[in-house]
Amino acid sequence: MRDALPPLSCLRAFEVAARYCSFTQAGNELNLSQSAISRQIKRLEHDLGRLLFERHHEGLRLTPTGEHYFRVVQRLLRDLGDETARLRRRGDDRQLILASSPTIASIWLARQLPDFQRAYPNIEIRILTVEDPHRLDLAEFDLGIYYHVPNEVDPPGLVADAIFEHERVAAVCSPIYLERHGNGIEPAHLLVNHTLMVVEDHYHDWLSWEIWFRELGLKWQPPLHTLRANSFQLLMNATLAGQGVTLGWMRLLDAELRQGNLVQALPLTIPSRGKLSLFTPQHRHLTEPMRAFRHWVLDTN
Known part of the structure; x- marks a missing residue:
């Protein structure tokens, strides 16, 4: 019996390509070549028996079928990512995983966290230190704190909100x-x-x-x-x-x-x-600890 589900790698490639309407940008986010993304999209279209993109000289555009399928796939991948992150925390909904560079974590964040923990004593903090945010696995953390240069240092899949507007x-x-x-x-x-x-x-x-x-x-x-x-x-x-x-x-x-x-x-x-910024993964449901930390760090600094 034919498997009703297409390969997950094809679905991820389609979701990112549809979000950008670009195979090249999708490849950048997934660390794949443009041709690899194109092959996965063609494989998915062959599996479905439907075209998902219209290819024009000015670029890509989703077909009506592609638009509908994109909304479904994006919702399912987001839900799958949220549930995977929850299970990786062993069911602890109180935990908040913060990613940051070692310097920011040790010099700035460690000094700020006591105030946050006094305000939210039931939230457990885990800090993940990674020097380069481009190397982050979006499923491994909730929020990140890094310096951000708009339109120049833009890690894929993350939205940046400035903590310090002027520095x-x-x-x-x-x-x-x-x-x-x-x-x-x-x-x-x-x-x-x-x-x-x-x-x-x-x-x-x-x-x-x-x-x-x-x-x-x-x-x-x-x-x-x-x-x-x-x-x-x-x-x-x-x-x-x-x-x-x-x-x-x-x-x-x-x-x-x-x-x-x-x-x-x-x-x-x-x-x-660059501005010290809070990085939030796109297309993720915000947990209560995530909402609390966003409110605290963006409104008190």
Whole structure:
């Protein structure tokens, strides 16, 4: 007897392709080639005996059959994802899984959570640390907290809401480092006489020393002394330990600056292109813990 259900991989490819009306964008979200998406759609259309897309020179358009099937498939995949996430939590509806980078989780989120837990004592928090939000599995977490650059750093399947609307980027170091260098750092000497922390991570390439210098109208040249790593958290720990100067977000580092663990190496700042944002998976039913955290983090910061 013929199986009434088409392959799940075809349904996922169809749902994403229909959402974007683009095989290329669907491939980007699912980490597949455009041709692989096209093959899965053709396989699904063959299985159904119906065309789901009309192919025009200007792009794709859903057929009336495709429109109806898209609504059904999207609803079923959303329900399946919600139920899978619920079962993975072993039936605990009080649990909230927050995804974030190690730096944001340790420096900012960990300091904020006591206030949230006092307001919502029945919600259990689990933190999942992943440096790059593009590597997140949407079924493994409820909400994410990352820096977001609109139309440039847009992880697929997520909607971003700014937690901080305005933020500035400064060069920061430890008081020990500043004292060791005479309590004064000149911009012209920063690239020659100091160790600069450099993040080797494509997700953070929109925040670099070169961009910082050029936006301030300062002369740029590659720094003579650097400490490089693919982990911003490692470099931040090195900065706190007095090993050099790093670029940092003023509001993210507010507690470290107020407590004197970090100081501005020099008074110059630039507006941050990225905003600390709350990432919510698209097409997911919001649980009560998700609603509570969204309300708390977006309305109190």
